[in-house]
Amino acid sequence: MAMPSGSRAAEPIPAHVHRRPVLQVLLWFTAAFGTIFAILNYRNGNYGIMAAEIVMGVFALSLLRIVRRTVHLQRWILVYLVPFFSVMMYALTTSLAAPTIFAWVLLIPILSHLLLGRWVGGAMAAFYMLVAGAIFFWKFGLDPGFGNARSVANVALASVCIFGFSYVYEVSRENAENQLRRMALTDPLTGLPNRARLGEVFDSEKARHLRSGTPLCLLMIDLDHFKQVNDRYGHDAGDAVLCFVADTLRERLRPSDLACRLGGEEFGIFLAETESRQARAVAEDLRGAIAAEPCRRADQAIDLSMSIGIAQLGPDGDDLETLFNAADQRLYQAKIGGRNQVVG
Numbered sequence: 001m002a003m004p005s006g007s008r009a010a011e012p013i014p015a016h017v018h019r020r021p022v023l024q025v026l027l028w029f030t031a032a033f034g035t036i037f038a039i040l041n042y043r044n045g046n047y048g049i050m051a052a053e054i055v056m057g058v059f060a061l062s063l064l065r066i067v068r069r070t071v072h073l074q075r076w077i078l079v080y081l082v083p084f085f086s087v088m089m090y091a092l093t094t095s096l097a098a099p100t101i102f103a104w105v106l107l108i109p110i111l112s113h114l115l116l117g118r119w120v121g122g123a124m125a126a127f128y129m130l131v132a133g134a135i136f137f138w139k140f141g142l143d144p145g146f147g148n149a150r151s152v153a154n155v156a157l158a159s160v161c162i163f164g165f166s167y168v169y170e171v172s173r174e175n176a177e178n179q180l181r182r183m184a185l186t187d188p189l190t191g192l193p194n195r196a197r198l199g200e201v202f203d204s205e206k207a208r209h210l211r212s213g214t215p216l217c218l219l220m221i222d223l224d225h226f227k228q229v230n231d232r233y234g235h236d237a238g239d240a241v242l243c244f245v246a247d248t249l250r251e252r253l254r255p256s257d258l259a260c261r262l263g264g265e266e267f268g269i270f271l272a273e274t275e276s277r278q279a280r281a282v283a284e285d286l287r288g289a290i291a292a293e294p295c296r297r298a299d300q301a302i303d304l305s306m307s308i309g310i311a312q313l314g315p316d317g318d319d320l321e322t323l324f325n326a327a328d329q330r331l332y333q334a335k336i337g338g339r340n341q342v343v344g
């Protein structure tokens with residue numbers, strides 16, 4: 001049986017961890033290049049765009065502190081990217097802007113996809129690239145002195161390619177990240193969620209409990225004398241028993257409950273909208289089902305039993321670690337009380 005210290009809550013697994021450093025680099029670049037371009041535009045007498053660059057540089061520097069810590073990163077990315085791309089569009093329209101300044105437009109799909117993902121980023125990139133294309137044709141489309149149709153087509157095709165590659169890159173990155181998250185949150189043997197997933201679900205369940213007072217119970221389950229199963233039938237049979245128990249939990253619990261394998265022969269269950277009296281009934285049902293039906297494997301029938309400790313969010317603790325400790329102590333009482341029983 002695991003000791004209480006083994007029940008520490010896992011850290012939630014963050015999504016899109018790359019976005020914060022990408023935004024920070026963009027903010028530093030904006031401040032640095034904004035200063036350089038503002039000086040050049042001052043020398044060229046392009047005061048409107050110079051002022052816009054100074055404002056964006058100062059804005060970027062002031063956001064750096066916020067971006068380091070904020071939990072609303074997506075919001076701040078939008079707060080920054082919309083004016084950033086809009087100032088870029090304004091720079092394209094100014095009479096002193098050279099055609100080569102349009103090269104900066106190629107940054108739009110890359111930054112949008114990296115910072116906002118495939119859907120929002122793709123939509124934002126498409127919008128601003130279309131606006132940039134319209135400005136380009138408005139300024140140079142009818143100008144016979146500016147290149148020829150082939151060079152314009154080259155720029156347009158390069159833009160489409162960069163949009164396509166950054167979109168495909170983002171889609172593959174998101175898929176890989178989702179798969180990694182699934183693996184990080186799943187027990188590979190039983191396919192049940194693991195302790196890290198339990199920690200994630202606890203955060204949202206606790207928020208619901210605080211908002212609307214809905215009760216939540218944690219069951220801690222430990223198979224009895226599981227070492228003897230391994231010793232007598234072999235490790236493969238022990239694995240089969242763990243999968244058998246996982247299947248029993250899946251079959252008997254409601255979809256709103258969450259059964260996890262915490263490690264070894266230990267399982268944890270969150271029973272949503274359940275007080276400890278109802279939780280005891282559920283636990284008794286599970287205990288009885290495991291005790292009544294042996295795990296059959298080839299010509300073996302492996303008799304099982306399990307001990308269960310119950311804790312309720314609120315009366316037994318307000319954070320996951322305390323709740324785990326309370327459930328674990330009751331599980332320990334069930335063990336020393338003779339096993340194959342529920343305490344809660």
Ligand SMILES: Nc1nc2c(ncn2[C@@H]2O[C@H](COP(=O)(O)OP(=O)(O)OP(=O)(O)O)[C@@H](O)[C@H]2O)c(=O)[nH]1
Pocket residue numbers: 001002189222223224225226227228230234235236237238239242263264265335339
């Ligand atoms: N087959 C298999 N065995 C495992 C796995 N993880 C842990 N174990 C075994 O589970 C056993 C746990 O033994 P103990 O902690 O002594 O617990 P127990 O024999 O169930 O005794 P009580 O909990 O006191 O009833 C150990 O023999 C571990 O090697 C696993 O993934 N597969």
